[in-house]
Amino acid sequence: MKTIRRLWTRAFRGIYSAIAGNLYEPVIVKIAFPLFGRDLPGHVLAQGRKAVAAAAGGPILDLPVGTGYFTVHLARAHPGIVVGADIAWGMVERTRDAAEAAGVRTLAPLQADGFQLPFADEAFAAVVSSNGLQVMPHLSAGVKEMHRVTRPGGSVYIALPTIPFGALLPRFLSARLPTFFRSGRDVASEMSGAGFAIESCNRIRLAYLIEATRPA
Numbered sequence: 039m040k041t042i043r044r045l046w047t048r049a050f051r052g053i054y055s056a057i058a059g060n061l062y063e064p065v066i067v068k069i070a071f072p073l074f075g076r077d078l079p080g081h082v083l084a085q086g087r088k089a090v091a092a093a094a095g096g097p098i099l100d101l102p103v104g105t106g107y108f109t110v111h112l113a114r115a116h117p118g119i120v121v122g123a124d125i126a127w128g129m130v131e132r133t134r135d136a137a138e139a140a141g142v143r144t145l146a147p148l149q150a151d152g153f154q155l156p157f158a159d160e161a162f163a164a165v166v167s168s169n170g171l172q173v174m175p176h177l178s179a180g181v182k183e184m185h186r187v188t189r190p191g192g193s194v195y196i197a198l199p200t201i202p203f204g205a206l207l208p209r210f211l212s213a214r215l216p217t218f219f220r221s222g223r224d225v226a227s228e229m230s231g232a233g234f235a236i237e238s239c240n241r242i243r244l245a246y247l248i249e250a251t252r253p254a
């Protein structure tokens with residue numbers, strides 16, 4: 039399983055670095071996300087505002103940060119530090135440029151793998167993961183790592199486009215595909231298994247919005 043995870047992760051790192059500078063925002067953010075979840079971008083921004091309120095000035099992690107398209111808004115509204123982590127160096131550079139252009143000094147972009155985050159246990163008061171878990175092929179490992187870095191009492195906000203046809207495939211195959219092919223309810227159930235309390239899991243067309251807390 040680890041080899042397959044490494045292969046997918048390497049592929050995503052290359053693809054996203056390659057499209058970070060030109061295709062990502064015009065095609066993925068502005069066309070693909072609304073196709074999946076209508077006003078999915080608006081919901082991601084709303085989740086960011088909720089994370090700011092829940093964190094109450096404490097550190098927020100945005101994983102994966104992508105080009106920082108949504109994160110810059112969150113960081114502008116947040117009085118504390120926002121760490122934006124992503125495996126693709128091209129994305130990290132774009133986030134740094136976006137933060138600079140917006141004059142946001144509290145957003146710290148960082149190249150990191152969501153499966154092995156370079157943060158202490160319970161480091162973050164809130165975690166935001168918009169349109170990212172679907173490209174993480176070993177969901178349970180990714181969710182466990184997210185749980186590890188969330189403070190007890192902390193909140194997690196997830197937006198997730200999916201095409202859940204994995205349910206039609208044999209388990210050995212579906213378990214090796216990225217989370218994109220699983221349903222938001224599967225994701226919520228993995229999160230419960232990792233120790234999160236699910237506050238809500240709502241579907242909008244083919245996208246899910248999940249809010250959870252790590253019980254204190």
Ligand SMILES: C[S@@+](CC[C@H](N)C(=O)[O-])C[C@H]1O[C@@H](n2cnc3c(N)ncnc32)[C@H](O)[C@@H]1O
Pocket residue numbers: 047050051054055066067082101102103104105107108123124125126129150151152153167168169170173174
């Ligand atoms: C669809 S983008 C979402 C980015 C951003 N949150 C947004 O909503 O625009 C998915 C991102 O996941 C990143 N990614 C893929 N695998 C990752 C991993 N293992 N760890 C961290 N980031 C990863 C990709 O580099 C890409 O930037």
